[in-house]
Amino acid sequence: MSALLRLEGVSRRFGGLAALDSVSLELGRGEILGLIGPNGAGKTTLVNVVTGVHTATSGRVTFEGQDITRLPPHRVARLGLARTWQIVQPFPRMTVAENVAAGALFAGGAADVASALAAARESLGFVNLADLADAPAATLTLARRKRLELARALAMKPRLIMLDEVNAGLNTAEIDEALALIRRIAAEGITIVIIEHLMKVVLGVSTRIAVLHHGRLIADGAPQEVVRDKEVVAAYLGRRYAERGAA
Numbered sequence: 178m179s180a181l182l183r184l185e186g187v188s189r190r191f192g193g194l195a196a197l198d199s200v201s202l203e204l205g206r207g208e209i210l211g212l213i214g215p216n217g218a219g220k221t222t223l224v225n226v227v228t229g230v231h232t233a234t235s236g237r238v239t240f241e242g243q244d245i246t247r248l249p250p251h252r253v254a255r256l257g258l259a260r261t262w263q264i265v266q267p268f269p270r271m272t273v274a275e276n277v278a279a280g281a282l283f284a285g286g287a288a289d290v291a292s293a294l295a296a297a298r299e300s301l302g303f304v305n306l307a308d309l310a311d312a313p314a315a316t317l318t319l320a321r322r323k324r325l326e327l328a329r330a331l332a333m334k335p336r337l338i339m340l341d342e343v344n345a346g347l348n349t350a351e352i353d354e355a356l357a358l359i360r361r362i363a364a365e366g367i368t369i370v371i372i373e374h375l376m377k378v379v380l381g382v383s384t385r386i387a388v389l390h391h392g393r394l395i396a397d398g399a400p401q402e403v404v405r406d407k408e409v410v411a412a413y414l415g416r417r418y419a420e421r422g423a424a
């Protein structure tokens with residue numbers, strides 16, 4: 178089966194810093210890839226390079242066999258590749274539904290405003306925010322703004338969704354809800370890349386884990402193998418986590 182997303186030797190430099198250093202990675206349809214690594218490892222940069230926010234300094238990115246390395250964000254979105262942003266910034270005066278509809282229009286998933294608003298209400302229902310559809314986005318709590326962000330990405334009708342720390346700052350009950358929601362997204366047939374620091378979430382949903390460290394891919398494989406990998410433990414998880422995990 179051909180890969181849905183493929184990165185071949187992708188590097189991205191910012192001045193003298195290699196935020197991504199020759200990363201090669203393949204993602205198959207239906208996978209849930211947990212992308213982990215320390216702060217500054219290059220995770221968000223990888224999402225930015227794939228979604229056209231930044232252009233790779235070298236290397237190649239293909240989506241469903243099409244070269245997307247130099248496409249701008251709206252063209253990437255129109256191919257069915259949606260993402261969430263780590264820092265959630267909805268248009269504050271627009272309603273929750275209007276914010277989500279804007280995403281559907283951006284990605285070309287809706288032909289006009291009325292169908293974009295219909296798609297928005299559907300995805301707000303999916304993330305359990307339907308009752309706040311007509312509230313101004315500025316009134317939402319952080320946890321709800323994160324769900325709005327997810328709804329906005331889902332309204333684009335993506336085949337692949339890249340989730341950048343959608344669960345940061347949630348409490349235990351909210352984390353369980355988030356896990357259930359990610360599984361429901363996967364059950365819709367949407368392939369997922371999830372950047373996440375909460376290992377409970379990463380291990381709870383990922384079918385595979387990839388680890389970045391200083392812009393390099395240092396591990397990529399089955400979750401239980403990756404979390405025992407010596408380099409991953411040294412760079413990110415720490416010995417205490419590994420001992421707890423093994424126990």
Ligand SMILES: Nc1ncnc2c1ncn2[C@@H]1O[C@H](COP(=O)(O)OP(=O)(O)OP(=O)(O)O)[C@@H](O)[C@H]1O
Nearest residue numbers: 191194196214215216217218219220221222223263
């Ligand atoms: N636009 C930019 N200009 C300059 N440097 C950047 C830019 N974006 C990212 N970087 C740098 O690239 C490196 C990788 O950053 P990135 O945000 O991708 O890491 P991350 O793994 O997502 O980190 P975190 O877990 O803290 O979100 C960091 O050193 C960061 O400072």
